[in-house]
Structures are given as structure tokens and as C-alpha cells.
Amino acid sequence: MSKPIQVVAAVIIRDDKTLCVQRxxxxxxxxxxxxxxxxxxxxxxxxxxxxxxxxxxxxxxxxIENLEYFMTVEYTYPDFHLVMYAYTCSIGKGEPxxxxxxxxxxxxxxxxxxxxxxxxxxxxxxxLLRGRG
Numbered sequence: 001m002s003k004p005i006q007v008v009a010a011v012i013i014r015d016d017k018t019l020c021v022q023r024x025x026x027x028x029x030x031x032x033x034x035x036x037x038x039x040x041x042x043x044x045x046x047x048x049x050x051x052x053x054x055x056x057x058x059x060x061x062x063x064i065e066n067l068e069y070f071m072t073v074e075y076t077y078p079d080f081h082l083v084m085y086a087y088t089c090s091i092g093k094g095e096p097x098x099x100x101x102x103x104x105x106x107x108x109x110x111x112x113x114x115x116x117x118x119x120x121x122x123x124x125x126x127x128l129l130r131g132r133g
Contacts, residue, residue: 004074004081008052009039011070011088011124017106018128020115021059024102030077034118037086038101048085059100065092071127075120086124 012019019038026032040055042048049067056064070086096104105115112125 002080004083006042007039007082007084008042008048008055009037009084009086009121009124010052010056010064011037011086011128012056012064013088013090014106017108018112019096020105020107020112021098021101022103022105022115023118024100028077028079031118033102033116035105035115036118036121037124039084039086049087052087052089060094061097061099062094063092064089066090071124073120073123075123077119082120084120 010019020035021038022035023031023033038056038059039052040059042051043054046054052067053064056062067087067089070088073082073084073086075082075084098104107114109128109131112128117125
């Protein structure tokens with residue numbers, strides 16, 4: 001197994017709802033059309049917060065603020081190992097525009113488990129739900 005892929009994910013919260021985005025069709029079934037928290041790979045020379053701000057700007061055309069570390073998820077997919085750093089945040093400027101995803105939804109935490117999530121995102125949902133309990 002090669003070196004783990006380091007990624008960041010944004011749990012964007014507005015008016016008690018969380019932004020969920022759906023991936024498009026993909027050759028790999030385990031991510032095709034799955035829901036996820038937006039984000040992406042950390043590039044060389046970036047820290048996690050810089051990577052997250054860049055990825056959200058690229059994917060959704062919004063500026064995020066109030067970044068707060070939430071948790072780290074490690075997950076092994078069939079062909080790579082992922083280390084994902086999740087942050088809660090809010091939108092500082094703009095309205096989400098889908099550039100890389102096929103759908104978006106704003107859901108209350110208790111509604112999140114209605115969607116078909118990418119496996120690596122599920123521990124984030126579980127922690128969000130526990131926080132409500």
C-alpha cells in the first residue's frame with residue numbers, strides 16, 4: 001500500500017444545517033454518486049487550513065471562515081489509504097456553486113444519515129450525531 005493520501009474536509013454549518021455534496025458518477029463504485037463533505041487533497045507547501053480554503057473556493061466558489069478542527073478519520077479504501085482532517089466552519093462570502101459535484105443539500109444533523117455517504121465520511125456524521133445527544 002502506498003503512502004496515505006492526506007485530505008481535508010469542511011463541515012460547513014449555516015442556520016443549524018450542514019452542507020452535503022454528492023459526487024458524480026465514478027469508475028470506482030465505492031465513491032460513485034456518494035455524498036460527502038466537500039474538500040480535497042492537501043498540496044505541497046500548504047497547511048490544512050490553507051488547503052481547505054483553496055479546495056472550497058475551487059469546488060463551491062465560496063470563502064469559508066471560523067475554521068475549527070473537528071476530527072481526523074483514517075480509512076482504507078480498496079486501492080488507497082486516506083487520512084482526512086475535518087473542520088467545522090461557516091461561509092464567509094458567497095453562495096455555494098456546484099463545480100465538481102452533481103447535487104447539494106443543507107440538512108439538519110439528525111437528517112444526515114438519510115444519504116448514501118462515502119465510507120470515510122461516516123465517522124464524521126457519527127460524531128456530529130453524538131454531539132446532539
